[in-house]
Amino acid sequence: RDPDGRRVFDLRAAPGRRRLRPGRPTETWGLNGPMLGPTLRAARGETVQVNVRNDLPETTTIHWHGMHLPARMDGGPHQPIAPGATWSPYWTIDQPAATLWYHPHPHGQTARHVYRGLAGMFIVDDPDASVAGLPSRYGVDDIPLIVQDVLLDDDNRLVERRRPMNGVGVLGDQVLVNGVLHPYHEVTTERVRLRLLNGSGARVYRFGFTDGRSFAVVGSDGGLLPAPYETDRIQLSPGERAEIVVTFRPGRRAVLRSHPPDLGVDVWNGRFSGGDDTLDVMEFRPAARLAPSPALPSRLAAAPALAAASAPVTRRFELSGFSVNGRRMDMNRIDFGVVRNTTEVWEITAIDSKPHNFHVHDVQFQVLSVDGAPPPPELRGWKDTVYIPDRRPVRIALRFGEHTDPRTPYMFHCHVLYHEDQGLMGQFVVT
Ligand code: C2O
Ligand code: CU
Numbered sequence: 001r002d003p004d005g006r007r008v009f010d011l012r013a014a015p016g017r018r019r020l021r022p023g024r025p026t027e028t029w030g031l032n033g034p035m036l037g038p039t040l041r042a043a044r045g046e047t048v049q050v051n052v053r054n055d056l057p058e059t060t061t062i063h064w065h066g067m068h069l070p071a072r073m074d075g076g077p078h079q080p081i082a083p084g085a086t087w088s089p090y091w092t093i094d095q096p097a098a099t100l101w102y103h104p105h106p107h108g109q110t111a112r113h114v115y116r117g118l119a120g121m122f123i124v125d126d127p128d129a130s131v132a133g134l135p136s137r138y139g140v141d142d143i144p145l146i147v148q149d150v151l152l153d154d155d156n157r158l159v160e161r162r163r164p165m166n167g168v169g170v171l172g173d174q175v176l177v178n179g180v181l182h183p184y185h186e187v188t189t190e191r192v193r194l195r196l197l198n199g200s201g202a203r204v205y206r207f208g209f210t211d212g213r214s215f216a217v218v219g220s221d222g223g224l225l226p227a228p229y230e231t232d233r234i235q236l237s238p239g240e241r242a243e244i245v246v247t248f249r250p251g252r253r254a255v256l257r258s259h260p261p262d263l264g265v266d267v268w269n270g271r272f273s274g275g276d277d278t279l280d281v282m283e284f285r286p287a288a289r290l291a292p293s294p295a296l297p298s299r300l301a302a303a304p305a306l307a308a309a310s311a312p313v314t315r316r317f318e319l320s321g322f323s324v325n326g327r328r329m330d331m332n333r334i335d336f337g338v339v340r341n342t343t344e345v346w347e348i349t350a351i352d353s354k355p356h357n358f359h360v361h362d363v364q365f366q367v368l369s370v371d372g373a374p375p376p377p378e379l380r381g382w383k384d385t386v387y388i389p390d391r392r393p394v395r396i397a398l399r400f401g402e403h404t405d406p407r408t409p410y411m412f413h414c415h416v417l418y419h420e421d422q423g424l425m426g427q428f429v430v431t
Contacts (some may be wrong), residue, residue: 005046006090009040011062013081013104013118020181024156029056029116035179036255037102039144042093044126049090054081059106059248060113064122066100066221066364066384067091068401071408072428076106077331078408084399094215095364096223096301096382097126098240099144099195107331111162111169111201111417117179119146119199131224133297135193135245141293143192144183146199147236147258147281148176157408162202162418167354168273169202169418173257187248187286191293193218194244194256201417203274204355204387207281208233209246213254216296219243222364222382224301226250229377235261237357239385239415242378245296248286255280263355264389273355304366304382306343307397309374314344319388319414319424320352326340328423334409335426338400348386349393356419359385360398361410362430368395385415400430 002008015090016034017025031037042048059082062206063075072079073089081087100122104113135141149172151159162170177183184191198205209215209232216228221241235243248254263275270276315336317324327335338344345368350356363384367375371392379386388394406429413425 002049006049006051007042009048009050010053011037012053012055013051013060015057018179020150020152020156020176026152026156026158028158029113029118031118031120034097035117036146037118039121039123040102041123041125042096044093044095044124044128047090047092049088051086051088052081053086053148055067057083059083060118061106062102063099063105064102064295066098066401067122068095068362068364069407070403071362071410074410076105076234076361080106081342093124095124096123096129098221098223098382099197099219099243100124101197101199101201101241107329108336108421111421112198114417115160115170115203116158119424121146121195121197122148123195129301131297131300132292134218135189135191135293141192143187143194144178144195144197145282146197146198147205149203149279150174150176165272167269168416171202171274175279175281184283184285187284187290187426188292189293191247194246195241196234196236196244197241198238200238202238204235204237204261204263206233206235206261207256208259210255210257215244215246217242217244217378218296218300220378220381221384225377225381226301226303227299228296231261234378235387237355237385237387237415238417239357239359248284248290248370250286250290251288254284256381257298264392265353265355267357269353301372301381303380304319306366307368309343309395311345311368313347313395315346315385317346317348317358319348319356319358322419322422322424323408324426327426329425333427337429337431340400340402340404340430343397343399345395345397347395348388350388350390356414356424357385357387358412359415360412362403363398363400365398366394368397370394404430406431
């Protein structure tokens, strides 16, 4: 903490080298280390300041994905940090407890910067709304998992070029969890909360255990779900998070795997977008004796209730060919303005048979419907990124808060980072 009571974090982005597998170390980028960055953590009501120093050979930014904050502090493409410079955004945290994250957002370069290793988690706590019964000892029974796929060449260099025909970007053939290949976790408690983050630029994961066991989904991007939801699969597209609680048996190992995802596109496009892929994610090794965990609560948080499913649509977004409504991102064009403290209903439709999702800065939104149907249980909490299946409109309700700035825009975009870099992004201001 600094003398003003701010919680201060220091991040330094720099090149590094990491031994991912036998042979040469891989050239990576990292924050305060060779790859990825520290988990930042702060409570609702606290004012935080992050001093971000850029010791990379090129300009980058750091964006606080999922955070409600003033546009000037957002870390999008309008807040570049030149090599050698330090950027020090600060804001007061005012949102429910959630698993957020941070990553670069330089215009046209985001996929490469994230792939090289610039990303970290930002956990928000809300001591006034804590829920008894959820595992919450960080590193013991509350584990952050940054899941990213990687493709290495014979010299262990990161392959940064996508294959021809592939319309989503670089797909790896191995999975890193927290920057480690073939990871495992030694389980010491009966139940463990996993904070899953899809930190990949292109790949959609469909997580499940190889023994078919079920688990409870307790959280989405912006906080806890209204109630735990028991399932054996949870699908996450790039940028999305889910918190799950898994029950283990003493001594019985379990493997978390990504099964072929349902991309909602045709077979051809699915194949070239990773739709047929199965990848092992990590192993859990429970001890011979496990400390007991409390039973999960049956209620977790209030459900988002910004608008009814029948509310009129205020804006439509058509995603196709790297454009939104026929326009590609232009740093000098503000696409629209929204009025503070108002609720809008947006309808997003993808029409080019490619996998897309949709992310909005500054707000957490409510999913009203997917193709006219009520959202599935995992989409009934706060979201900032949602998958958009082809030709099936997704309706969301958003409420823009008090951070007005007529000149500095927030972004909305596809979080398939190759699509974002190609221009599937737009800008809005809150006034
Ligand atoms: Cu996670 Cu605009 O980004
Ligand atoms: Cu896309």
